Amino acid sequence: MASFMSLRDAVSQNLKDGNAAAFEGFTHLIPHAAAHEAIRQGFKDLTLIRMTPDLVYDQMVGMGMARKLVFSYIGNPGVGLLRRARDAIENGWPNRPEIEEHSHSGMANAYEAGAAGLPCAIFRGYKGAGLAQVNANIKSVTCPFTGEELAAIPSVRPDVSFIHAQKADRKGNVLIEGIIGIQKEAVLAARRAVVTVEEIVDDLDAHPNLCVLPAWTIDAIAVVPGGAHPSYTHGYYVRDNAAYLEWDRIAAERDTFLTWMKENVLDAGPEVFAGRVGKLRRTS
Amino acid sequence: MSDFTSDEMMTIAASRALGNSDVCFVGIGAPSAACNVARLTHAPDITLIYESGTIGTAPDVLPLSIGDGELCDTAVTTVSVPEMFRYWLMGGRITIGFLGAAQLDKFGNINTTVIGDYAHPKTRLPGGGGAPEIASSCGEIYITMKQSLRGMVEKIDFFTSFGHGEGGDHRQRLGITTKGPTLLITDLAVWKPDRHTKEFTVVSLHPGVTRDQVQANCGWQVKFAETLEETPAPTETELKTLRDLKARTDAAHRGPGTDQAA
Numbered sequence: 001m002a003s004f005m006s007l008r009d010a011v012s013q014n015l016k017d018g019n020a021a022a023f024e025g026f027t028h029l030i031p032h033a034a035a036h037e038a039i040r041q042g043f044k045d046l047t048l049i050r051m052t053p054d055l056v057y058d059q060m061v062g063m064g065m066a067r068k069l070v071f072s073y074i075g076n077p078g079v080g081l082l083r084r085a086r087d088a089i090e091n092g093w094p095n096r097p098e099i100e101e102h103s104h105s106g107m108a109n110a111y112e113a114g115a116a117g118l119p120c121a122i123f124r125g126y127k128g129a130g131l132a133q134v135n136a137n138i139k140s141v142t143c144p145f146t147g148e149e150l151a152a153i154p155s156v157r158p159d160v161s162f163i164h165a166q167k168a169d170r171k172g173n174v175l176i177e178g179i180i181g182i183q184k185e186a187v188l189a190a191r192r193a194v195v196t197v198e199e200i201v202d203d204l205d206a207h208p209n210l211c212v213l214p215a216w217t218i219d220a221i222a223v224v225p226g227g228a229h230p231s232y233t234h235g236y237y238v239r240d241n242a243a244y245l246e247w248d249r250i251a252a253e254r255d256t257f258l259t260w261m262k263e264n265v266l267d268a269g270p271e272v273f274a275g276r277v278g279k280l281r282r283t284s
Numbered sequence: 285m286s287d288f289t290s291d292e293m294m295t296i297a298a299s300r301a302l303g304n305s306d307v308c309f310v311g312i313g314a315p316s317a318a319c320n321v322a323r324l325t326h327a328p329d330i331t332l333i334y335e336s337g338t339i340g341t342a343p344d345v346l347p348l349s350i351g352d353g354e355l356c357d358t359a360v361t362t363v364s365v366p367e368m369f370r371y372w373l374m375g376g377r378i379t380i381g382f383l384g385a386a387q388l389d390k391f392g393n394i395n396t397t398v399i400g401d402y403a404h405p406k407t408r409l410p411g412g413g414g415a416p417e418i419a420s421s422c423g424e425i426y427i428t429m430k431q432s433l434r435g436m437v438e439k440i441d442f443f444t445s446f447g448h449g450e451g452g453d454h455r456q457r458l459g460i461t462t463k464g465p466t467l468l469i470t471d472l473a474v475w476k477p478d479r480h481t482k483e484f485t486v487v488s489l490h491p492g493v494t495r496d497q498v499q500a501n502c503g504w505q506v507k508f509a510e511t512l513e514e515t516p517a518p519t520e521t522e523l524k525t526l527r528d529l530k531a532r533t534d535a536a537h538r539g540p541g542t543d544q545a546a
Contacts, residue, residue: 026336026365027351051365052413075410077349078312082410089408101397104335105374105417108366124374127460128446129416134402149459178356179336182365211364232353241348241537 002172002218007196007227007270010220011037014192018067019159020047022190023056025231026181027077027239031164032056033227033273034196036265038162039063048097049158051107051182052077055230055247058084059265062257064094070156071100072107079244083251093254101135106153111182113155114189125151161190164228165213166235167204168197172215175204178234180211192219196227198236226273229280237280288518290471291430293490295321295526296518298382298428298469307331308380309373309418312350314428315382317529318469320346324525333378335414337363346533369414374421381422383415385429387440390483390504391454392427392447392465394419395440402442412444419445424463431470431501438504448482472498474515478507488513 005013015021015038023031023038035056047068048057054076060066062084074085087093102110109121122141126132132151141152163183165176174195176183187193195218206212227233230243250260264272288296298318302308304327310319312334323330323342331340336351340360347355356362363372372378386409387395396415400406419425425447429435447465448454455464465484468475474488485507486498491514499506518526 027349028336028353028356071411073411073413074408075413077351078347080410081408086408090405101411103412103416104365104414105369108369112366112370123370124421125417127416127420128443128449128455128458129412129419130397130402130443131412131416178353179338179351179362180364181336181351184364185366234353234356238353239349241352244348245537 002168002215002221004172004200004221004223007033007037007222007224010194010222011041014160014194014219015041015043016159017043018045020049022049022156022158022161022186024050024161024163024182024186025228026051026179028179028181028232028234029164029176029183029228030054030056030231031162031196031227032229032231033224033270034162034164034194035060036268037270039065039261039265049156051104053085054082055244058082058247058251059261061085061088061097062094062251063261066097068098068100070102072102072104076244076248079248083248084257087254100137101131102138102153103129103131106138106151107156108182110153110156111185111189114157115185118155120152120154122150122152156189158186158190160192160194161186162194163187164196164233166197166233167199167201168195168221169201169204172218172221173204174213174218174221175206176211176213184211184213187213187217193217194220194222196222196224198225198227198233199223222270224270224273226275226277227270229273229276232280235282237277237282240280288523290490292518292523292526293515294428294430294469294471296522297474297490297515298426299325299522301426301467301469302327302330302380304329306379307333307377308382309333309335309378309422311383311415312347313384315384316346317526318428319382320529321522321526324529325522333372335365335368337365337368339363339372344532345536346529348537369417373414374417376421378421379423381418381425383418383425383427383445385427386435388427388429388436389438389440391449391451392425392468392477392482392484393440393443393449394427394445394447395442397442397444399441415445419447419464420460420462422462424466426467426469427465428469431472431498433501433503436502436504448477451482452480472501483507485509486512488515490515491517
């Protein structure tokens with residue numbers, strides 16, 4: 001059952017060294033504040049799972065927290081390459097993480113299989129694709145009914161998943177709106193789940209078919225206004241596209257990266273996120 | 285007719301390949317611009333789908349990422365990522381997948397994964413994202429990219445997404461039932477695969493472009509169709525639509541959400 005607590009406690013109680021952790025959000029609702037808290041607490045040897053390991057994983061990889069990366073697109077969306085992740089993969093700085101690379105179809109199916117409690121995902125994928133030759137976890141099975149050969153990959157079962165959402169009610173039921181991505185599957189596939197929200201409300205006021213995670217599927221909730229920045233929260237503030245463009249410059253060199261991390265993450269706290277989205281809030 | 289750039293010609297030529305009844309899975313960058321120019325000119329009812337789950341979207345500015353809020357705000361519906369890939373893409377509901385490429389070979393195979401060896405890459409690129417199954421699940425694939433010797437190569441370093449493989453019936457031999465790449469639009473020319481070999485062949489040169497220019501910016505020996513056409517120059521309407529779209533987009537991406545405040 002969900003407990004409300006500080007972000008610091010939510011992270012320290014649910015993330016451990018060596019864990020397989022998913023910080024999910026498909027461009028929208030990326031849990032930046034939770035990732036920054038994990039960076040401040042200095043976790044090591046993590047298996048970082050994420051379909052699109054953009055800025056948050058560039059930062060975590062650059063700080064030496066990742067033993068392994070599981071992903072399907074390792075870029076800065078619409079901007080280009082991830083320079084810290086590249087430095088790690090190409091040059092081993094600060095370490096050379098192991099890589100398990102999939103397609104989006106593969107990762108989406110693997111999360112869904114994890115949420116369904118299945119050991120593997122089966123789908124019509126990877127046909128002719130080079131990934132099948134470099135990822136030992138991409139195998140095939142034969143359909144027992146038609147004889148068709150289909151791709152099979154292990155389900156994703158994180159030790160802990162972190163997501164950001166619009167709001168929780170006072171019981172801890174959580175509402176996600178807009179591009180809902182893979183968040184529901186990430187939470188249900190994980191052993192533990194931590195959610196940061198923009199606000200707590202008396203009533204979610206949700207249409208019956210909206211994406212709601214009941215309180216009993218979540219372990220900890222922390223209120224962090226602006227907690228997705230520079231990603232966005234539909235209905236609250238827009239994506240800070242300029243910050244994604246700026247990240248390309250910050251991450252280009254190890255020195256500028258480390259200076260930025262010290263000023264904006266290590267010496268900061270979750271409370272700074274509200275200020276970062278001030279100019280991005282929708283005015284009605 | 286006013287002057288136009290080769291980039292503008294590329295985007296507009298690509299937009300003309302799309303029709304009102306198409307259901308198009310849109311890659312970010314050049315494909316996104318072409319798809320939205322089509323929607324804003326001759327194909328107002330085209331269904332544009334971005335892999336973030338937005339179906340039937342009609343953005344006023346081009347998204348920087350595949351998941352910008354603009355896409356959700358203007359979509360007919362927004363579904364989860366597993367539903368997007370399982371029901372809509374791999375369920376066979378997309379007529380055209382529109383992809384860009386970092387590295388392309390003459391058979392429409394695309395590499396966006398690594399330059400060099402996979403385990404010890406010279407350059408680690410972002411990887412495939414949705415592309416491996418877009419390439420195999422959509423009815424057909426359109427590709428658009430600027431020509432260069434680095435980009436169009438005899439042999440790609442990694443098969444991120446499968447085009448026609450080694451050519452001929454390679455797709456069928458792998459059990460792939462969709463058509464694969466049927467159109468390549470560059471900044472210099474329009475290309476279509478040879479009916480038998482499946483090698484991309486130049487069928488139309490953009491205005492003012494020579495065969496030598498096409499060859500000078502392509503890493504394989506280029507084949508030209510017997511009857512070579514000239515791509516019609518952009519119309520005033522096409523150019524204005526594209527330039528207005530780019531101007532709105534630049535303004536939106538520069539400022540902190542200034543355009544999007546309701």
